[in-house]
Amino acid sequence: MEIFNEGQLKKQLEKVVSTNREIVKQDIYYPSYHIAAPVGLINDPNGWIQWNGVYHLFYQWMPFHTGHGAKLWGHVTSTNLVDWKEEQPALLPTEVYDKDGCYSGSAIAYNNKLYLFYTGNVKKDGKREAYQCIAVSEDGIHFEKLGAVISVPEGYTAHFRDPKVWQSGEMFYLVLGAQRQDEIGCVVLYQSNDLLNWEFVNEIAGGYGYMWECPDYFQLDSRDVLIFSPQGLEQDGEKNMNTFQSGYAFGKWQEDKTLQLDSFIELDKGFDFYAPQTTLDEKGRRLLFGWMGMADDDEQYHPTHQNKWIHQLTIPRELVLKGEQIYQQPVAEMQLLRKEKLLDNEIIAHKYRFSLPRTVEICASNQNNADFTISIFGIITIVYSAKSQKITVSRNTLKNGEIEFRYGTVKNQVDDFHVFIDQSSLELFINNGEVVFSMRMFPDADNHVVEFNGNLVVSTWKL
Ligand code: FRU
Numbered sequence: 001m002e003i004f005n006e007g008q009l010k011k012q013l014e015k016v017v018s019t020n021r022e023i024v025k026q027d028i029y030y031p032s033y034h035i036a037a038p039v040g041l042i043n044d045p046n047g048w049i050q051w052n053g054v055y056h057l058f059y060q061w062m063p064f065h066t067g068h069g070a071k072l073w074g075h076v077t078s079t080n081l082v083d084w085k086e087e088q089p090a091l092l093p094t095e096v097y098d099k100d101g102c103y104s105g106s107a108i109a110y111n112n113k114l115y116l117f118y119t120g121n122v123k124k125d126g127k128r129e130a131y132q133c134i135a136v137s138e139d140g141i142h143f144e145k146l147g148a149v150i151s152v153p154e155g156y157t158a159h160f161r162d163p164k165v166w167q168s169g170e171m172f173y174l175v176l177g178a179q180r181q182d183e184i185g186c187v188v189l190y191q192s193n194d195l196l197n198w199e200f201v202n203e204i205a206g207g208y209g210y211m212w213e214c215p216d217y218f219q220l221d222s223r224d225v226l227i228f229s230p231q232g233l234e235q236d237g238e239k240n241m242n243t244f245q246s247g248y249a250f251g252k253w254q255e256d257k258t259l260q261l262d263s264f265i266e267l268d269k270g271f272d273f274y275a276p277q278t279t280l281d282e283k284g285r286r287l288l289f290g291w292m293g294m295a296d297d298d299e300q301y302h303p304t305h306q307n308k309w310i311h312q313l314t315i316p317r318e319l320v321l322k323g324e325q326i327y328q329q330p331v332a333e334m335q336l337l338r339k340e341k342l343l344d345n346e347i348i349a350h351k352y353r354f355s356l357p358r359t360v361e362i363c364a365s366n367q368n369n370a371d372f373t374i375s376i377f378g379i380i381t382i383v384y385s386a387k388s389q390k391i392t393v394s395r396n397t398l399k400n401g402e403i404e405f406r407y408g409t410v411k412n413q414v415d416d417f418h419v420f421i422d423q424s425s426l427e428l429f430i431n432n433g434e435v436v437f438s439m440r441m442f443p444d445a446d447n448h449v450v451e452f453n454g455n456l457v458v459s460t461w462k463l
Pocket of ligand 1: 060071103105119214294
């Protein structure tokens with residue numbers, strides 16, 4: 001039973017997109033090669049999958065304003081991970097079981113059809129309800145909702161969401177982020193043999209924080225990995241410095257079908273990274289997109305509200321296991337974006353200043369593992385200390401001119417680093433993704449100054 005008129009909602013959507021698309025695009029901070037909403041707010045990547053050669057990425061979308069609310073699923077497709085085509089939204093909040101938002105979820109291909117699993121968010125008299133729902137498509141563009149298939153079981157609150165589904169042999173499984181009745185965060189597992197009828201298996205992990213959002217389970221080189229975004233972790237020195245955390249833990253399955261987790265490791269040490277989702281592509285790569293954002297008070301300081309949009313996703317990253325750590329590397333396809341080569345193995349002996357465009361890739365090797373400092377557009381500073389093996393990133397915020405810091409440490413030394421800048425975002429990959437920092441930044445329009453200080457060999461491309 002439809003409770004909102006789908007036709008009307010689609011009309012309102014068309015109107016808000018067509019009225020504001022140009023305003024959004026002309027914002028100097030709007031990304032040129034990252035995925036962002038055509039208008040309004042974007043948050044989590046959803047339904048991330050490669051199906052019949054085409055990459056499909058969906059995302060949490062509030063087109064009508066720059067706050068959170070009753071989310072739609074936006075949709076983009078690509079065959080090369082860098083050129084993205086905007087498709088019609090896949091899911092709209094039109095039913096009794098999803099009227100306050102088609103919340104996060106995932107995709108699975110089965111019998112030549114593409115299935116989306118998502119959470120129907122419902123608020124009744126201020127009380128939350130959560131339903132895990134399915135939609136199906138034969139062409140990957142038009143989705144038909146099949147309804148709600150899982151409701152909240154005994155022992156859990158309505159913070160029960162974000163299904164990530166996969167197939168193993170003849171069986172299907174899904175994990176959900178959950179909150180126990182005593183307000184402790186955890187992850188639960190369901191199984192099905194037909195994708196439609198689901199049986200609760202177990203609570204597989206949990207015990208700290210008040211809610212674990214967006215779980216993602218997979219194997220990487222035969223190690224069991226659980227990615228999750230636990231809310232309510234205390235800052236621990238230079239760890240867990242963001243309002244909400246996002247990371248992974250290696251696990252081992254136990255006989256009682258629990259996944260015994262090792263300690264939690266943050267995936268990204270930057271200011272803006274949350275709710276990532278992975279998929280295995282047809283080349284066998286484990287690829288990740290994250291939300292380059294954070295649902296907290298700082299959202300109000302983004303200057304892009306006035307131009308009717310906020311937030312963006314990260315670039316796609318390949319996950320690689322090295323020893324006891326997951327490395328995140330920019331996908332090789334990012335090289336397709338390279339235009340002019342600006343600096344070509346430029347040797348930097350001490351302090352050098354360049355004027356660089358706002359969409360640029362920087363590759364540098366750190367000669368003799370020396371200390372270095374890079375300052376970017378007068379707003380971000382990256383400092384490496386060889387003695388402490390520590391990278392310190394600072395950012396001038398719009399919040400009362402405050403300077404904020406984030407830290408990452410390498411096991412040995414920094415040999416090289418790789419930076420992607422796109423108008424108002426910066427992603428820093430140290431040592432091929434041993435440590436990664438993702439962040440938004442809002443530099444003055446006319447500041448193009450990048451200053452290197454150290455013993456570096458630097459190449460840059462306009463993107
Ligand atoms: C994470 C999250 C999810 C939820 C979605 C709503 O950022 O809170 O748990 O499904 O965003 O947009």
